[in-house]
Amino acid sequence: MFKTKAVTRFTSLCATVAWVILVFSDITVLFSDIKSLPSDVPVWLPRVMLDVYVIALFYYYKFKIERDESLTFTDLLWKVFATGLIATVISLAVRLILFLLGSTKLPSNILFIDFVYQINLALFVNFLLAAYTCWKRLILYQKSKWLMRAWLVFELLLLSILIYDSIHIVLSETISTIAIVVTSLLGLVLSANMRWVAYLNFKQKWTSLLLLLLSLFYLVYFLYSVTIWSDQISQQSQAFIDFQSHAFNIALLAFALTYMTFSFLVVLFNLPTSSVFEQKLEEVINFQRISQSIQTEQSEESVYNILLESSVRSVFADAAWLEIKGSANEQKLYTFQITEKETKDIHNHLEKNKIKGALDQSSDKTKNLSKHLGSLKNSRFRSLLAFPIKVKDETIGTLALLKELPDGFNKEMTRIISAFANQAGISIENFRLLEEAFQNARYKEELKIAKTVQKSLLPTKLEQDADFEISAFSASADEVGGDYYDTLRISKHEIALIIADVSGKGTTAAFHMSQMKGIFHSLAQLGPNPKDFMAKANKALVYCLERGSFISATYFVINTQSKKVFYSRAGHCPVLLFRTSSQTADYLKDKGTALGMVRSHDYCNFVEDNQFSYASGDVMVLYTDGITEAKNNKGEEFGNERLAQELQKNASKSSKEIEESVIKALYQFSGSEDINDDYTSMTVKFN
């Protein structure tokens, strides 16, 4: 930025200095010529200074206009116009001074006339270079390799003409003719690059026309005034170099004029089609809006509204409606300048006439239904176009566009709306996918939390006693279940045990499990008999558990004094007991309904108090249905039988070893390390 400023300042300074030298040297040369004196300054100096002036200005505009990215097309035209305006105003001011001086001697002095001429010439060249730079930007708006090369050649040719002018080496006529022809042809070809015109809207086109016309006017004015003055001077002096003999000036003028005229005509003839282009542009923007709506807006609804609005605007429809089957299969109707009753009327009419696959959602083709509307009375609409909106090849809705004119839709319009409808489908699909991904991520996060909660709810240490040893194992699948076990010492001789399985998965299961833990820890220490425990637990849980969920549990109180186990089973898997006396493992048979299933007070009729005595070497295995229902690759269940056998085989070992062998057998049976349910077991071996 700073550099650019410095460069523009430097170049403008150069130009000014060059011009001042040019003026003085030219006047000196002219003066010497008139007085027939030998000139103090070399005759070539004015010419070289003009070149320096031109080159300095060329770079000035290059940095000022060509590099400025913020300029729009009209800005560029405005620059040309403004430069022309300033130049013309200065030139007119000079004329005014001349006029005020009247018929004094000064205005007729050739040196003074030369001075005025030099001012005008400088302004003129300035204007031409400004125009040249702007045209360059317009021509190179859509660059191609070929165009860039052509322009480079053109610029180099102009430069060589400029140098050729000042050194005045006379080349052969043919060479100069060829150079002129090539330059003008190239200039013409380049002038045909008018792509920028297409990007102007209607208003901008009018502005451009005005600016171009005024610029053209300035050009002609300058051409006129410079010619008049140079004629006047050359009549009196031989040494004077007419600007017309300066080929570069002529070339620049010709190019600026040609492009200006071309632009004017092209803009003029493009005026009637500008609305079409604007419409196309709007379509593109609408397109973008539909596709961007996923990121910016947070609902499908906005996609539908944009679709409706864009479609109506693009084809100048009088009304439209959009029927959509939402993600939860609900029907939605969006209307635009039409009442729901009218849409229903049209629907019914089409149905009555048995026009198949039109507005029903099984249709997957765009249909022009205008001819069928003709027979519908009391309807203001005469044209109807229906489009399917598809998501993943499934039609989720219909877009209907209506016009009051008969045959109001052409093929172009059909194509545009099809594209809109497709884009909307894609947007909705993306939107739904995104939603799904969010849901999954949230669900996963929830599971993670649930798993942590579940883990933290299980005891890290189990109650130990001289009368028995106890060990527990729990592994959970990816999907968190609600297996729970715990122990609590009630008194010196009484220890409470619980194993429970909460129905359901995820956070709710973990939540219910924590409730169960709370109930266990608060009730068990009061030392109720097992049936009472269940009845109270049920009462507490009934109002916490939602419809359809329940907790199966078995509650034990081991009395080490009486060597008895008191227990109550509420819907949980039966207890597996190995007795040393018989050397067999059997399931205890008893009755009991899961907690939360019976909501009335008579729950106590659905649970029992049970008890058994234990002897040294007896083993009690508690487990959840994850173990017995574990399946192998043939789809067989691990089952009660295998579990009992495994216990029988290993009953003489310690509780830890028994447990390990059961788990090992389970993994061997299921044939894989990844489990599909929660495995929980608690093994109690009596000493």
Next chain:
Amino acid sequence: MVHIKRLQEDGADIIAIVGEIDASSSIELDLAIAKSVGEGFKKIIVDCQALEYISSAGLGVFMSYIEELKDKGISFVLFGMKERVLNTFSILGLADLLNIRETKQEAKKLADELSV
């Protein structure tokens, strides 16, 4: 996977369950029972002859209807359970809460008796 069929016989709505009912397919079972209740049937019979497996979520569905059925005076009978399935019902204590019969005839008879 589960497949649920409904057909009407002698004023009773018979819901036949084919396949396995786990956490995800239990929704279908719930829907089928809800429909049947919603349509105002006074006798609902569930055919479990082709029910291969039922998870606790599936049992939860039956359980959740017990009170509503009682309040509305709808007789609800299940029949034809395989031993394994019946075992699941009885372990949880649902067998005591629901009316379970072996054959369709028995189930129909019970439903008629209950609805009187």
